[in-house]
Amino acid sequence: MESVLLDLLRGNAEHADTFQSRFDDVQDGQRPDAVTVCCSDSRVLQDHIWGNDAPGHVFTCANIGNRVVQRTDAGEAVSGDLLYPIRHTGTETVVVVGHTGCGAVTATYDSLTDGLDEPDGIAHCIGLLRPRLEPGVEALPDGLDRADAIDHLVEYNVDRQVEFLLDSEDVPDDVDVFGVVYDFQDVYGGRRGEVHVVNANGETSVETLRETHPDLGARVARRWEY
Structure with missing residues (x-):
C-alpha cells in the first residue's frame, strides 16, 4: 500500500537530514574496508549490526542464505556482487554473515x-545451497530438535561459503x-x-581461533565443532 512507501520516505527524509555531510569524502569513489555477505532476512540490519553509519566503510551484499556462489555458463563462480569490491576497490576483508534461524x-x-x-x-x-549442506545434514549429531539442527547447519553453511572463497582463484591470497x-x-x-566469530x-x-586471534576473545563461539 502507498502508506508503506510514505513511511519509508519519511524515514529517508530523516536519513538525508543526518547524512548531508557524510558523503563529502566518498562522493566520487569508494575504498570500503570490508565487504559483507549477509542473509537478506529483514531482521538482519546489515550496517546496524556493526554500528556503522559511515558511507564508504562497508560494501554490503545480501541474498537468502548468505551465498557467495553464482552459476555461470562456465560453471560455479564467486558472486560478482562480492567479487567487485575485491577486484575494483582494494577491499581485502570479507565477512560472511549467517544468522540464527x-x-x-x-x-x-x-x-x-x-x-x-x-x-x-x-x-x-x-x-546453490543443497550440495553444500547435504553432507552437513548427514553429519548432524543425534538427538537434535529441528531448531537446533537448523542452527548447526547455519554454521556449517557459513563454513562452506568461506571454503568456496578460499578455494577460488579469483580471490587473492x-x-x-x-x-x-x-x-x-x-x-x-x-x-x-x-x-559470533565461527x-x-x-x-x-x-x-x-582464540589462541591465534586473542583480541577476538569471547566473541569466538561455535555450536558445532565437527
Missing part, C-alpha cells in the same frame, strides 16, 4: 529431508575471509544482536 537454511534442510516445492527463483537459490553468525534468538548465550580463513576450532 535462517529461513534459507531451513528451506534447504526441508528440501534435503522431505522434499520441497518452491517457485523457480527460490528453487534456484536453494539449489592476501584477502582475509571471516565467517560469523548473528544471533537474535538467544542461541549462543550472549546478548541478542551479537555477532571461522577465520578456514580455521574453525574455537580453541585455535
Whole structure:
C-alpha cells in the first residue's frame, strides 16, 4: 500500500537530514574496508549490526542464505556482487554473515529431508545451497530438535561459503575471509544482536581461533565443532 512507501520516505527524509555531510569524502569513489555477505532476512540490519553509519566503510551484499556462489555458463563462480569490491576497490576483508534461524537454511534442510516445492527463483537459490549442506545434514549429531539442527547447519553453511572463497582463484591470497553468525534468538548465550566469530580463513576450532586471534576473545563461539 502507498502508506508503506510514505513511511519509508519519511524515514529517508530523516536519513538525508543526518547524512548531508557524510558523503563529502566518498562522493566520487569508494575504498570500503570490508565487504559483507549477509542473509537478506529483514531482521538482519546489515550496517546496524556493526554500528556503522559511515558511507564508504562497508560494501554490503545480501541474498537468502548468505551465498557467495553464482552459476555461470562456465560453471560455479564467486558472486560478482562480492567479487567487485575485491577486484575494483582494494577491499581485502570479507565477512560472511549467517544468522540464527535462517529461513534459507531451513528451506534447504526441508528440501534435503522431505522434499520441497518452491517457485523457480527460490528453487534456484536453494539449489546453490543443497550440495553444500547435504553432507552437513548427514553429519548432524543425534538427538537434535529441528531448531537446533537448523542452527548447526547455519554454521556449517557459513563454513562452506568461506571454503568456496578460499578455494577460488579469483580471490587473492592476501584477502582475509571471516565467517560469523548473528544471533537474535538467544542461541549462543550472549546478548541478542551479537555477532559470533565461527571461522577465520578456514580455521574453525574455537580453541585455535582464540589462541591465534586473542583480541577476538569471547566473541569466538561455535555450536558445532565437527
